[in-house]
Amino acid sequence: MLNVELLDLTDEPISHIARCARVSHRSEGTGPEADAQLVRKLIGWGHLSILEFAHATFLVEGLSRACANQLTRHRLASFVQESQRYVDVGDRELVQPSTVAESEFRDEAAELYDKARSLYRKLVKAGVPKEDARYVLPIGAETQLVMNVNFREARHIIDLRGSRHAQWEIRSLAQQMLAILRKDAPAAFDDLEVSA
Ligand SMILES: Cc1cc2nc3c(=O)[nH]c(=O)nc-3n(C[C@H](O)[C@H](O)[C@H](O)COP(=O)(O)OP(=O)(O)OC[C@H]3O[C@@H](n4cnc5c(N)ncnc54)[C@H](O)[C@@H]3O)c2cc1C
Numbered sequence: 001m002l003n004v005e006l007l008d009l010t011d012e013p014i015s016h017i018a019r020c021a022r023v024s025h026r027s028e029g030t031g032p033e034a035d036a037q038l039v040r041k042l043i044g045w046g047h048l049s050i051l052e053f054a055h056a057t058f059l060v061e062g063l064s065r066a067c068a069n070q071l072t073r074h075r076l077a078s079f080v081q082e083s084q085r086y087v088d089v090g091d092r093e094l095v096q097p098s099t100v101a102e103s104e105f106r107d108e109a110a111e112l113y114d115k116a117r118s119l120y121r122k123l124v125k126a127g128v129p130k131e132d133a134r135y136v137l138p139i140g141a142e143t144q145l146v147m148n149v150n151f152r153e154a155r156h157i158i159d160l161r162g163s164r165h166a167q168w169e170i171r172s173l174a175q176q177m178l179a180i181l182r183k184d185a186p187a188a189f190d191d192l193e194v195s196a
Contacts, residue, residue: 002061002062002095002169002172002173002176003060003061003062003176004058004059004060004173004176004177004180005058005059005060005061006056006057006058006184007058007059007146008055008057008148009054009055009057009184009185010053010054010056013054013151013184014035014036014054014185014186015032015035016053016054017035017039017042017051017053017054017151017188018034018035018036018039020050020053021038021039021042021047021050022038025042035187036186039187039188040187040191043188043191048152048155051151051152051155052150052151052152052153053150053151054150054151054188055149055151056148056149056151056154056180056181057146057147057148057149058146058148058149058177059144059145060147060173061142061144062093062095062142063095063142063143063144063145063169063173064095064139064140064142064143064169065139065140065143066095066139066140066169067095067167067169067170068081068143068145069139070161070167070170071147071157071161071170071173072145074149074153074156074157076149076150076152076153076156077148077149077153078147078148078149079145079146079148080145080146081144081145081146082144084130084131084134084137084143085129085130085131085134086130086131087130088124088130089120089134089137089141089143090120090121092117092141092142092143093141093142094110094113094138094140094141094142095140095141095142095169096109097140097168097169098168112138113138113140116136116137116138117137119136120134120136120137123136151181151185154177154181154189155188155192157174157177158174158178158181158189158192161174162174162175162178162193162194162195164195171194171195174194175194
């Protein structure tokens, strides 16, 4: 099951962004309230480059390869993804969209994945390199990755991937990212919404 965990975050990110911003903006006031107000103002003005001074690192587990392919298109984030070349992934679960899981083909889909996994294991056991055996696995197979992202890019990803035009799985990922970032850096994220 898709799970997003925060591994690392810039210390006191809102105060850090505000402190950097004050080098160029001689805004009045200091302290958490003034910092949050300044960050909200900058976002309102579209001065988003200042958000690049804060970063978050997430561990994302239980996502499909299909979803990972979508996420890793974001070029300004940094990723490390579980390698199917070096890791034996014969025990990974299948991510099932509800449209498949609730359809009359649910059992057929599960059987197909079991067969693919079993063939993968047989190939590896027979000495076929994991990097080649993986070709029999479907795009719904689970993977995991670490993503490091600055706050500007995090907003961009949440905005694009949290929209109702995005697919359910990456939308759920955007939702979890937003919930974490809103808690730890509300002034930089509480204006964003993710479609249900
Ligand atoms: C609903 C949806 C459907 C999609 N469908 C498809 C599809 O069918 N096929 C497909 O191939 N992709 C598809 N994508 C992926 C999409 O085309 C982008 O590759 C992906 O969303 C990354 O977006 P980005 O380039 O804005 O973001 P990032 O790579 O995260 O970059 C962030 C921003 O930085 C700037 N930037 C980054 N790199 C450059 C650069 N080299 N030059 C100038 N500015 C740059 C841009 O302003 C960019 O918006 C889809 C995405 C969504 C959300």
